[in-house]
Amino acid sequence: MPNQAAGASHRAAPVHTDPEDVSVLTALSALADPVRIQLIRELAGSADWTRSCGSFDVPVGKAALSHHFSVLRGAGLVEQRDEGAKRVNRLRREEFEARFPGLLDLLLRADDTD
Amino acid sequence: MPNQAAGASHRAAPVHTDPEDVSVLTALSALADPVRIQLIRELAGSADWTRSCGSFDVPVGKAALSHHFSVLRGAGLVEQRDEGAKRVNRLRREEFEARFPGLLDLLLRADDTD
DNA sequence: CGGAGTGTAAGATGATCGTCGAACACTGAG
DNA sequence: CTCAGTGTTCGACGATCATCTTACACTCCG
DSSP states (O other): OOOOOTOOOOOOOOOOOOOOGGOOHHHHHHHOOOHHHHHOOOOOHHHHTEEEGGGGGGSSOOOHHHHHHHHHHHHEEEEEETTTTTHHHHHHHHHHHHHHHHHHHHHHHHOOOO | OOOOOOTOOSSSOOOOOOGGOOOOOOOHHHHHHHHHHHHHHHHHOOOOOOOOGSSSSSOHHHHHHHHHHHHHHHTTTTEEEEEETTEEEEEEEHHHHSSSTTTTHHHHHHOOOO
């Protein structure tokens, strides 16, 4: 097997979906949840690859949290990478913006919660 | 009681919500449904006040249809008016666009269904 | 190695949501 | 008035979804 750079992992790599392959319905369904909205907002306020899954201030257990990240990946909103024991995240701003122009901005600009 | 112009009705007027009072979550939730997406698209392709509720080609009964229109009203997406025995509809394009710029266009431009 | 930390997988539970059928109210036409 | 057409409301049902608990796998560190 090929030599791997820093950040190697023997865990199963997270499954990602290209935003181009995401339907409008899937995108809207992924965004229509308070916890996921909060995750995206927090993620948007942090630099890429600096936030591990457990570092978010959301009122759910880690099992539910894992599920939410899975949904966000499936909607092409989040990219994940294993870094040691942690799984760090990145918001796919440009790619998602190219597929759904203005949608992310709508979420991030809004000042209401519910 | 005041003299009423043409189109008077003794039925309870439909309850509308101003798009300005709609939260992002409510808007996204309203749009995250295949039937409602179809309703909005069909409505967008017709002139204002020309489509009665029963004139839409959706695969649900009239009870469910009535529910969907109620959700769309609550999200500030649709305005309704009684005209004789029928209730005719209008897509609130400009008002909704002012509150959520680009969101409606996203739905109407997309060429995928699910 | 052994233990703490991190995240996923599987099963169960409770709530929400979309749907339908039936009953009801209203309108317009005969 | 009677009747057909239109739409809403109510109760019920089933499916989906968010959540939790438990168990498991992996990584790092001592």
